[in-house]
Amino acid sequence: MKTFPYARPARAALCVALSAGAMQVFAADAFEVTSPGTPDGGTVDSSHAASANNCGGGNQSPAVQWHHVPAGTRSFAVTLFDPDGAKGLGVIHWVLYGIPASMTSMAHGASAPEGSVSGINRTGKPGYYGPCPPVGDVPHHYVLQVYALDLSQDALQPGLNHDQFLAAINNHVLAASSTVLRYGR
Structure with a gap:
């Protein structure tokens, strides 16, 4: 030839x-995660900032959506982490797990979905605790991450902090994706 x-x-x-x-x-x-109304790397308004300690915010969680859920997903989890906080050591603002597999979004300021569990945030308490970077710092980055898990909604014990949560989901993550939000004062 x-x-x-x-x-x-x-x-x-x-x-x-x-x-x-x-x-x-x-x-x-x-698997893809977005925060409706805020592009990846975009700045959020003060409604998301903490309301305590003169942070000036409404302490409302950001809206979050996820698409292209992997087969076998039995629950979801959401975390919000500030890698710039605590002088680069990072700050955990939100740990929420046991989110029903039927959900694909949470609205701005939404309560924890029925059956889900709020993990421990930077204050040592459960629930969402909004950003409060020092006045004058460049805007911090907030990594909003969603995990698709092969765990049932009630598989994880209540009251896990971020490190305990990550250890508990080891080998149970089907997919994870994130978007970055920014906020400064």
Whole structure:
């Protein structure tokens, strides 16, 4: 069989095109998290900031949605972590788990869904505790992460802090995705 000099580059280009198409299909179906009204890296308003200690906020959790839920998901969990807080040691603002597998979103300021469990935040108490970066700091980054778990809604004990939560879900995460929110004072 005679090969033409342009055949190899054409086949290579076809393979690259097919691979790129396959990657786009995969990316389109990947587990994805958004915060409606705030683009990834966008700044949130003070309604999300803590209401205590002169933080000036409404202490309302951000809206969060997730798409392309992996097969086998039995519950979800949400965390909000500030890697810039505590002079770079990080601050945990929210740990919520046991979210029903039937849910794909939580509204701005929503209460914990029925059957879910609020873990321990930076104050040593359960529930959402909004951002309160020092006045004059550059806006902090807040990683809003959602985990799709193969655990039933009631599998985890109540009152877990962030480290305990992460240890408990080890080997049970089907997928995780995040978006970054920013806030400064």
